[in-house]
Amino acid sequence: MVAENVVFGIIAAAMVIGALGVVRTKNIVHAALYLVVVLAGGAAQFILLGQEFVAWVQVLVYIGAVIVLFLFGIMLTRAPMHPKESLDNDLRWPGAAVALFLAGILGGLLVKTFHADKVDIIAPTRTDAVTNAIFTKYIIPFEVVGVLLLGALIGAVVLARKD
Amino acid sequence: MLLNQFLLLGAFLFSTGVYGVLVRKHTVLVLMSIELMLAAVNINLVAFGAANHTVAGQVFALFVLTIAAAEVGIGLAIVLLIYRNLRTADLDDLELLKD
Amino acid sequence: MWFLDNAWLVPLIPALSFAVILLFGKRLPRKGSEVGIAAVGASFVLSVGAAIQWINHLRNADGTSALGALGRAVGRLSAEGPAVEPITRATTWFESGTFKLSAGIQIDGLAVMMMFVVTLISLLVHIYSSEYMRGDVRYTHYYAALSLFTASMLLLVVADNTLLMLIGWELVGLCSFMLIGHWWEEKPNSDAALKAFLTTRTGDIGLLTGVVMTFFIVQRYTGHGSFNIVALNDAASSGKVSHTLIMWCALALLLGIMGKSGQFPLHTWLPDAMAGPTPVSALIHAATMVVAGVYLGARLYPVFWNGLSIGTPGHGAWNAMAIIGGITVLVGATLAFVQDDIKKVLAYSTISQLGYMTMALGVGAWTAAVFHLFTHAFFKADLFLGAGSVSHSGSHHSFDMKKDMGGLRKVMPQTFWTFVIGSLALAGIFPLAGFWSKDEILVNAGRHGYTAFVVVGLLGALLTAAYMTRCIYLTFFGEYRGGHAHADDGAHGHVVDAHESADAHGHGGPHESNWVLTMPLWVLTALAVVTGLLNYPAWHRFETWFQPRVHFVEAPAVPFNPILAIVSVAIALTGIGVAWAFYSGRLRALHDLSVRNAVARVGKMILVNKYYLDWLYTDVIVGGIKGPIAAGAYWVNQHIIDNVLNFTGRGARAVGRFTYDYIDQKGVDGVINGIATVTGEAGGETQKIQTGRLQFYALLLVLAVGLFAAALWIFT
Numbered sequence: 011m012v013a014e015n016v017v018f019g020i021i022a023a024a025m026v027i028g029a030l031g032v033v034r035t036k037n038i039v040h041a042a043l044y045l046v047v048v049l050a051g052g053a054a055q056f057i058l059l060g061q062e063f064v065a066w067v068q069v070l071v072y073i074g075a076v077i078v079l080f081l082f083g084i085m086l087t088r089a090p091m092h093p094k095e096s097l098d099n100d101l102r103w104p105g106a107a108v109a110l111f112l113a114g115i116l117g118g119l120l121v122k123t124f125h126a127d128k129v130d131i132i133a134p135t136r137t138d139a140v141t142n143a144i145f146t147k148y149i150i151p152f153e154v155v156g157v158l159l160l161g162a163l164i165g166a167v168v169l170a171r172k173d
Numbered sequence: 174m175l176l177n178q179f180l181l182l183g184a185f186l187f188s189t190g191v192y193g194v195l196v197r198k199h200t201v202l203v204l205m206s207i208e209l210m211l212a213a214v215n216i217n218l219v220a221f222g223a224a225n226h227t228v229a230g231q232v233f234a235l236f237v238l239t240i241a242a243a244e245v246g247i248g249l250a251i252v253l254l255i256y257r258n259l260r261t262a263d264l265d266d267l268e269l270l271k272d
Numbered sequence: 273m274w275f276l277d278n279a280w281l282v283p284l285i286p287a288l289s290f291a292v293i294l295l296f297g298k299r300l301p302r303k304g305s306e307v308g309i310a311a312v313g314a315s316f317v318l319s320v321g322a323a324i325q326w327i328n329h330l331r332n333a334d335g336t337s338a339l340g341a342l343g344r345a346v347g348r349l350s351a352e353g354p355a356v357e358p359i360t361r362a363t364t365w366f367e368s369g370t371f372k373l374s375a376g377i378q379i380d381g382l383a384v385m386m387m388f389v390v391t392l393i394s395l396l397v398h399i400y401s402s403e404y405m406r407g408d409v410r411y412t413h414y415y416a417a418l419s420l421f422t423a424s425m426l427l428l429v430v431a432d433n434t435l436l437m438l439i440g441w442e443l444v445g446l447c448s449f450m451l452i453g454h455w456w457e458e459k460p461n462s463d464a465a466l467k468a469f470l471t472t473r474t475g476d477i478g479l480l481t482g483v484v485m486t487f488f489i490v491q492r493y494t495g496h497g498s499f500n501i502v503a504l505n506d507a508a509s510s511g512k513v514s515h516t517l518i519m520w521c522a523l524a525l526l527l528g529i530m531g532k533s534g535q536f537p538l539h540t541w542l543p544d545a546m547a548g549p550t551p552v553s554a555l556i557h558a559a560t561m562v563v564a565g566v567y568l569g570a571r572l573y574p575v576f577w578n579g580l581s582i583g584t585p586g587h588g589a590w591n592a593m594a595i596i597g598g599i600t601v602l603v604g605a606t607l608a609f610v611q612d613d614i615k616k617v618l619a620y621s622t623i624s625q626l627g628y629m630t631m632a633l634g635v636g637a638w639t640a641a642v643f644h645l646f647t648h649a650f651f652k653a654d655l656f657l658g659a660g661s662v663s664h665s666g667s668h669h670s671f672d673m674k675k676d677m678g679g680l681r682k683v684m685p686q687t688f689w690t691f692v693i694g695s696l697a698l699a700g701i702f703p704l705a706g707f708w709s710k711d712e713i714l715v716n717a718g719r720h721g722y723t724a725f726v727v728v729g730l731l732g733a734l735l736t737a738a739y740m741t742r743c744i745y746l747t748f749f750g751e752y753r754g755g756h757a758h759a760d761d762g763a764h765g766h767v768v769d770a771h772e773s774a775d776a777h778g779h780g781g782p783h784e785s786n787w788v789l790t791m792p793l794w795v796l797t798a799l800a801v802v803t804g805l806l807n808y809p810a811w812h813r814f815e816t817w818f819q820p821r822v823h824f825v826e827a828p829a830v831p832f833n834p835i836l837a838i839v840s841v842a843i844a845l846t847g848i849g850v851a852w853a854f855y856s857g858r859l860r861a862l863h864d865l866s867v868r869n870a871v872a873r874v875g876k877m878i879l880v881n882k883y884y885l886d887w888l889y890t891d892v893i894v895g896g897i898k899g900p901i902a903a904g905a906y907w908v909n910q911h912i913i914d915n916v917l918n919f920t921g922r923g924a925r926a927v928g929r930f931t932y933d934y935i936d937q938k939g940v941d942g943v944i945n946g947i948a949t950v951t952g953e954a955g956g957e958t959q960k961i962q963t964g965r966l967q968f969y970a971l972l973l974v975l976a977v978g979l980f981a982a983a984l985w986i987f988t
Contacts, residue, residue: 014174018174018178025182026185026186029185029190032193032209033197033206033209038199038202049208052216056219056234059222061222061231064219067235067238068215071238071239071242072242076208080245083201083252087252097199098196098198099265105192108191108195108971108974108975109188109191111975111978112191112974113187113188115978115981117181117184119981120180125177126175127177128175129175129179129224130224131223135223140228140235148232151236158239159242161243162246163243166246166250169250169254195974197967264966265965267964267965
């Protein structure tokens with residue numbers, strides 16, 4: 011088990027650095043790339059947990075589509091690449107305080123609640139178990155999400171139309 | 174592996190995302206921070222699913238993923254619209270609600 | 273007995289005519305005088321009927337009445353004949369618990385006689401006034417007041433309790449005030465009316481006190497109080513009521529009599545009352561109202577008899593009633609000498625004769641006093657109406673004898689003869705009425721032990737004869753002095769213009785009056801001649817008919833004294849003779865005595881100033897009270913009251929300013945403004961949250977969520 015913890019530790023450290031980079035970098039494109047690091051680290055953690063399907067889906071959808079979308083957005087809004095001024099507004103310290111406060115609360119709660127519960131991975135979860143569950147037990151949310159995607163698609167097209 | 178380590182990681186990512194939402198000026202960066210938060214939620218969900226030996230965690234993580242993608246699409250469309258109308262995507266310039 | 277039982281109609285009919293004249297008089301063809309004359313005529317007829325029935329009633333009783341024998345046995349009789357109760361009828365006026373006030377009539381001989389006198393003279397005056405007051409500006413109101421007066425006087429006479437008498441008394445005072453001030457446009461007339469009212473009011477203090485005391489006298493006697501006269505007389509005679517109470521009651525009532533009947537020293541109003549029209553003077557101030565006091569004394573005689581101990585000369589030889597009456601006789605007679613105004617001579621003569629009546633009551637001569645009242649009414653009214661006739665037709669409405677009259681006997685024979693006969697009656701010459709009545713007074717005085725008053729009476733008779741002779745001489749003899757224009761005496765000037773224009777006969781010079789004026793004169797003269805014989809010693813009809821037989825006093829009858837009669841006539845004739853000699857020019861030694869002799873001059877000045885009584889009353893008493901009190905009240909008002917008010921005002925203003933400055937401006941407004949400012953500031957501060965910046969709102973959101981979570985964590 012120690013190997014898993016070590017791997018976890020490395021990946022977690024990468025994710026932390028990536029997250030901090032997202033919120034602190036002056037370059038927007040670098041922020042997008044740091045986000046890629048975070049999301050990739052997330053996918054790695056999924057694999058560590060034995061959830062392979064969602065790991066790959068995350069890589070495909072999140073990193074593949076969403077980040078690209080972000081990059082397009084950056085391009086289309088002519089976001090400043092080399093800004094002279096900072097990308098933060100003047101709420102830095104209150105924001106930091108609130109975020110830390112929130113982190114503290116959450117952390118405290120989690121520690122208090124879950125003490126030293128363990129995660130035992132017997133075997134990686136089979137994909138067909140996931141898909142079976144989706145199409146039987148969770149069919150309604152699946153359909154709703156489908157409609158949602160349709161709505162989002164149409165919405166985005168309508169919104170972004172030049173007229 | 175402790176459950177808590179995943180959960181705490183998720184909490185940290187979430188808080189960082191909150192910080193980013195509150196502090197970043199550019200709308201796209203705010204959207205990125207929101208993605209950060211959603212990623213943290215995903216980690217939590219999957220960790221719980223794994224700890225309890227149920228696929229529900231994964232399934233829900235999939236749904237969150239999907240919704241996040243839809244949301245980013247819409248969000249960027251809005252950002253584009255704002256950019257077209259106001260020539261800027263800075264949130265500080267969007268103060269029409271101020272009296 | 274119908275007239276006696278329904279004698280309440282007698283005051284009622286003139287009262288109704290008063291109302292009718294007041295409401296409709298101006299629209300009637302003769303302006304109300306016909307209503308007045310008809311009403312008083314009706315009352316006169318009813319009174320005559322009542323008198324006849326009363327006399328018959330007595331005659332029946334005198335026949336075979338068992339009650340009479342009983343009465344004699346009880347020993348309460350004073351006249352010959354059996355006891356005859358007065359006819360009474362009463363209704364309850366007011367009742368509360370055991371206290372009961374009744375109103376009713378009490379008809380006996382005295383009441384019947386008074387009713388006859390009042391209605392007859394009122395009737396003659398009404399007829400006389402229709403010519404005398406023709407064209408007057410307030411003709412209708414004059415007749416209304418005459419009717420009201422007649423009704424009030426009759427009410428006073430028929431009343432069966434002292435309270436009702438008091439009401440009548442006050443009403444006649446009111447009518448006197450109204451009628452004296454008939455021509456109130458001239459200030460002296462309204463002054464005279466006020467003087468009359470106030471002087472009688474002063475006497476009424478005593479009257480009111482006395483009436484209240486009568487209530488308690490009855491209460492002491494019967495157990496529950498009442499104002500009833502029969503009960504009162506019984507109580508006073510019973511000997512069971514404290515003598516002190518009865519004495520004070522008698523003295524209090526005497527004060528009332530002094531005011532109303534013009535006794536010294538409250539007589540000063542009577543001469544001034546001559547400012548009223550002459551028929552009013554004849555009716556009110558000679559024949560009827562002024563005798564209300566004497567009537568009161570006669571009606572409530574047991575109170576006076578027992579209170580002032582009239583029956584026991586040893587103790588009561590100097591009782592107040594007789595003394596006051598005696599003084600009044602002399603005061604009135606002496607003052608009549610220095611008057612130039614014919615009406616004032618007659619006024620003082622009235623005062624003097626009223627003094628005779630009071631004196632008579634005071635010496636126990638009830639019948640004499642009442643009989644004198646009876647005869648005096650006729651000849652005094654005769655004299656007053658005669659004076660009115662003289663002024664109306666002979667002296668251009670002036671009453672000044674020295675300036676405007678003289679030698680009128682040639683042109684006014686009827687007036688002249690009626691006046692002379694009236695004066696002789698007044699002087700007490702045999703066989704006219706005055707002789708019999710005055711003589712009876714003297715006889716009674718002498719017999720009961722009041723010899724001093726006999727002297728007073730004889731002296732009065734001398735003076736009376738003398739001043740009436742002076743008056744006749746100045747008016748009817750000598751040369752006519754009234755050739756010049758109208759001499760309007762301030763005291764009784766009236767609206768001459770209206771009168772002049774309405775005169776049917778032109779005013780050439782003096783002439784005899786119209787038959788409307790002279791007819792009443794002849795009627796009264798006839799009565800003045802005849803009525804004296806009513807009490808002729810042989811048959812004493814007056815006494816028999818009119819003296820009460822029950823509820824009265826034990827006053828033994830006094831037989832006729834021929835010697836005294838002759839003496840009194842002789843004295844009267846002496847008076848006439850001396851006066852005649854003086855005024856017709858003889859007795860030069862006495863002419864202008866007051867100019868040459870200091871004592872005579874002082875005496876004349878005292879007389880002319882009416883014994884300085886008016887000065888005493890007006891300037892000393894009233895002025896002395898008025899002056900300092902008025903000045904004192906003014907000082908208090910200016911310094912004390914005004915200062916208190918100003919201080920209060922200033923204080924209130926200061927409080928107001930303080931309240932405004934501090935409490936209102938700073939305090940209340942401060943609080944209000946403070947609340948507003950705080951709210952504004954708070955709003956201003958709170959406004960800062962609305963930055964319009966999304967991320968700021970998001971910050972707050974997250975912060976709130978964090979706080980909720982922390983709260984949940986802590987509290988669970």
